[in-house]
Amino acid sequence: MNSDFTLAIHSLTYLALQLDRMSTSDAISESAGVHPVRIRKVLSLLKKHGFIKSKEGSGGGFIFARDLSEVNLWDIYKITSEGALQPKCPDSNEACVVGANMQRVLVSIFLGAEEHLGEYLKHYTLKDIVDLIHKEK
Amino acid sequence: MNSDFTLAIHSLTYLALQLDRMSTSDAISESAGVHPVRIRKVLSLLKKHGFIKSKEGSGGGFIFARDLSEVNLWDIYKITSEGALQPKCPDSNEACVVGANMQRVLVSIFLGAEEHLGEYLKHYTLKDIVDLIHKEK
DNA sequence: TGTACTGTAAGACTAAGTGTTACAGAATGA
DNA sequence: TCATTCTGTAACACTTAGTCTTACAGTACA
Numbered sequence: 001m002n003s004d005f006t007l008a009i010h011s012l013t014y015l016a017l018q019l020d021r022m023s024t025s026d027a028i029s030e031s032a033g034v035h036p037v038r039i040r041k042v043l044s045l046l047k048k049h050g051f052i053k054s055k056e057g058s059g060g061g062f063i064f065a066r067d068l069s070e071v072n073l074w075d076i077y078k079i080t081s082e083g084a085l086q087p088k089c090p091d092s093n094e095a096c097v098v099g100a101n102m103q104r105v106l107v108s109i110f111l112g113a114e115e116h117l118g119e120y121l122k123h124y125t126l127k128d129i130v131d132l133i134h135k136e137k
Numbered sequence: 138m139n140s141d142f143t144l145a146i147h148s149l150t151y152l153a154l155q156l157d158r159m160s161t162s163d164a165i166s167e168s169a170g171v172h173p174v175r176i177r178k179v180l181s182l183l184k185k186h187g188f189i190k191s192k193e194g195s196g197g198g199f200i201f202a203r204d205l206s207e208v209n210l211w212d213i214y215k216i217t218s219e220g221a222l223q224p225k226c227p228d229s230n231e232a233c234v235v236g237a238n239m240q241r242v243l244v245s246i247f248l249g250a251e252e253h254l255g256e257y258l259k260h261y262t263l264k265d266i267v268d269l270i271h272k273e274k
Numbered sequence: 275t276g277t278a279c280t281g282t283a284a285g286a287c288t289a290a291g292t293g294t295t296a297c298a299g300a301a302t303g304a
Numbered sequence: 305t306c307a308t309t310c311t312g313t314a315a316c317a318c319t320t321a322g323t324c325t326t327a328c329a330g331t332a333c334a
Contacts, residue, residue, distance in 0.1 A: 001224035003322085006243055010226075014235045024279070031233040035324055040281070057332025058278040073246070087138035089147075090292095096168040098151045098270060105269045106143055109210070113257055120253040124246060132242045133235060140291085161310070172293050177312070194301025195309040227323095 004080040007032055007042045009073065009129065015052060015064045016130050022061030042080070049079050068130065074121035085114045141217040144169055144179045146210065146266065152189060152201045153267050159198030179217070186216050205267065211258035222251045 010032045015023055025043060029036040043062055046052045053065045089106060092099035147169045152160055162180060166173040180199055183189045190202045226243060229236035 001222055001247070003224050003226065006224045006226050006239075009243065010229070010235060010239050013239065014233075017235065022279095026279090031230050031236040032239075033227045033229040033236065037282085037325075038323070044281070054280065055332080056278090056280040056330075059333065060279050060331080062280090085138055087140050087143045089140065089143050090170045092147070092170040093168050096151075098147060098154065099168040099170065101270045102143075102147050102150065102169075105266060106146065108269075109261060110138070113254060116257040117250060117254060120250055129242060132245075133238045159310095163310090174294075174313085175292070181312070191311065192301075193299075193309090193311040196302065197300085197310045199311090 002081040002084050004042055004045075005077055005084075007034065007039065008046055008076050008080050011039060011043055011046065011062075012051065012064070012071070012076070012126055013129050013133060015062060016068055016126055019064055022055060022059070022063050024061040028062070045079060046076075051075075068127040069125045071126045072122050073124040073129075074118045077118070077121055083114075085117065086110050139218040139221050141179055141182075142214055142221075144171065144176065145183055145213050145217050148176060148180055148183065148199075149188065149201070149208070149213070149263055150266050150270060152199060153205055153263055156201055159192060159196070159200050161198040165199070182216060183213075188212075205264040206262045208263045209259050210261040210266075211255045214255070214258055220251075222254065223247050 011028050014028050014031055025036045025040045028043070029039040032039060043052065043054065047054050047062075051064075051066055051071060052062050054060065054062045087106065087110065089103050092102055094100045148165050151165050151168055162173045162177045165180070166176040169176060180189065180191065184191050184199075188201075188203055188208060189199050191197070191199045224243065224247065226240050229239055231237045
């Protein structure tokens with residue numbers, strides 16, 4: 001699984017705990033343990049899809065743009081990792097019954113699998129994540 | 138997604154169409170479009186788990202060892218790709234509430250996701266795959 | 275005009291996946 | 305017994321995707 005997905009969740013969760021002020025990519029990247037540029041790339045994607053807003057310049061940064069309970073993990077999955085389940089099959093032999101039809105069969109199964117995964121991920125909103133973060137182990 | 142999974146399915150399907158005789162790794166690799174050694178590595182795993190039997194030497198090869206309808210995709214997933222859904226999070230900052238708890242939260246969510254995926258994959262037996270292969274597009 | 279940010283491109287580095295060669299061991303048949 | 309045809313596996317080269325890092329332009333603010 002793409003780590004963009006988890007970085008996106010991490011970032012949004014971070015912002016969810018700072019709803020009243022802007023957070024810089026440096027602060028988030030420090031929390032997530034990755035390079036600021038990488039975080040900015042992920043944040044840029046989140047912004048493009050309207051989950052967050054950003055402001056350049058001194059005192060700028062990123063801030064949540066939606067309601068916590070209206071953003072779920074499936075939304076985030078779709079923009080960061082859609083198709084990640086799909087296995088990359090090498091081009092198999094068209095002259096063989098198996099080779100010629102396997103890809104078609106697998107693609108349809110994995111599309112179903114992703115859809116199925118979606119149903120599961122939809123149940124987790126960012127609000128749930130925030131609650132889980134606060135709940136002690 | 139790991140392509141070992143699809144190669145395993147491909148191999149088993151191939152064998153499922155040749156239930157009465159042995160198939161060589163060369164034949165299967167040609168159908169799947171990958172190197173024989175790679176196929177043998179996957180087949181070796183399938184053998185270790187009792188899905189197939191093999192025989193060395195001239196006239197040898199691989200042959201199915203189970204009933205077609207008692208092997209499902211979840212069985213195969215488990216031995217080839219278990220944990221593939223689990224995203225690799227970099228070690229995040231323990232000093233931050235988010236960083237310190239994110240990994241735990243994500244791991245539990247993804248474990249649930251994999252379990253959920255399992256329920257879906259369990260519905261596909263090798264017999265189903267063989268039927269799908271034969272069904273024209 | 276200097277400082278503190280975002281936004282992005284480009285290249286270096288790293289790890290995982292895959293292909294390839296090589297060779298030992300087992301079964302078979304001449 | 306010996307050549308042949310297969311599995312089984314290790315080792316290494318190659319390729320690709322992922323990630324880190326540097327660099328710098330653009331924007332806001334004081």
